[in-house]
Amino acid sequence: MFCEKCGNKLPDGAKFCGGCGAKTEPVQPTNTAAEEPAPARPVAPPPSYTPPAQTAYASQQPPAYSIKPASDPLRVGQYIGMLLLMCIPLLNIILLFVWSFGGSVNLNKKNFARASLILGAIGLILSIVFGAALSSILGELLGGMGGYY
Ligand SMILES: [Zn+2]
Structure with missing residues (x-):
């Protein structure tokens, strides 16, 4: 165990560095499981949009006047x-x-x-x-x- 600030060798379990007085924090092995964010809340799938029932003629061949942009x-x-x-x-x-x-x-x-x-x-x-x-x-x-x- 070594001091993070000055590199001084520290006895195990020391709270403060004897060389620089910095507070020592035990180096923990990188625990990926702990840092992993909580799994996202399951989001309800969006309701499948079903277009309103229309006549086959309307869905296949829209009227001619709707071809031009509607924001003219x-x-x-x-x-x-x-x-x-x-x-x-x-x-x-x-x-x-x-x-x-x-x-x-x-x-x-x-x-x-x-x-x-x-x-x-x-x-x-x-x-x-x-x-x-x-x-x-x-x-x-x-x-x-x-x-x-
Ligand atoms: Zn130190």
Whole structure:
């Protein structure tokens, strides 16, 4: 057993080096088993993705309009047509859902539809909340006024 700092020979079991006073640490044989990291936690295999069942025609031959990249910028005419369609009641909601979740929809149109749906949902929730609050306030006011009689 020798000191790691100065190489002084040390008696077995010495805690400190007699030459330099450095604390001695017993040299251990390299224990690879102890340093081996714990085995990684078994990760559940990802669920095998099975594409939704489609007709053979759709899976084999996609429609022609989906060949071009779906992120092409919309033309002005497309925007006009899209916004005009949004003016039609009920049909606009259907179209928004179709565009939002459709497979081969222009990415711009899809994002527009999703944003419109989200805004519409927020507006609906807000109108419900504020409508309920307003009606309750009015109800209290009317009830309080009626209490004087
Ligand atoms: Zn020493």
